[in-house]
Amino acid sequence: MLLILLGVLILHLVILILLIVSTAANAWSVGGDKNKDLWYSCLTTNGGYQCLPASNEDWIQAVQALMILSSLFCFFSLIAFVYQLFRMVKGGRFYFTAIFQVLASLFVMCGAIIYTVMSPDDKFYTDFGYAYVLAWVAFPLCLISGLIYIVLRKK
Structure with missing residues (x-):
């Protein structure tokens, strides 16, 4: 049981890191010497940035608000998990943690979908960057983690 709890905790920490990096990184759209993210649009010219x-x-x-909300809900879910781990009665399920984690999953999915649909077709930004991909990777992991919390019982 200890290994399962440790595995769930590590998965949760990985998801939280993915969400924070995807929210803060400057690579949602890339193309040549240009990078665009949720906060800035950057250009590299003559060695300057x-x-x-x-x-x-x-x-x-x-999209900014949804990504921040997903990171916050994932963090609150982690706090709720640790709290419930030590305060919940034996045999209880981690429903509160699961609800927060599933909400974080829905927020990151909605943010990534809005960015996909609404991002302008600019000839300079040819590809989606790694931060965009990290957001899409965090979505199913967050959803799976939330479902694991629903099934998981404290023993």
């Missing part, structure tokens, strides 16, 4: 704030469009602000 110039960043401008992201646009004030509603969709990018929605």
Whole structure:
């Protein structure tokens, strides 16, 4: 049982790191010497690095908010898991933790979908970057983790 709890805890920490990196990294859209993320649009010219704030469009602000919410809910889920691990009666299930984790999963999915649909077709940004991919990787892991918490019992 201890190994299962340790494995779930490590999975949760990995998901939290993925969400934080995908929210903060400057690589949601890449192309040549340009990088674009949720916060800045950066350009490398003549050895210099110039960043401008992201646009004030509603969709990018929605993605920013959803990614921050997903990171916060994942963190709160981790705190709830540790709290329930030590305070819950034997045989209890981690429903509260599972709800927070599933909500984090839904938030990251909605944020990534909005970014996919609404990101402009700019000829300079040809590919989605690693931060975008990390967000999509965090989504199923977060959902699976939430489902594990629903099934998991304290023994």
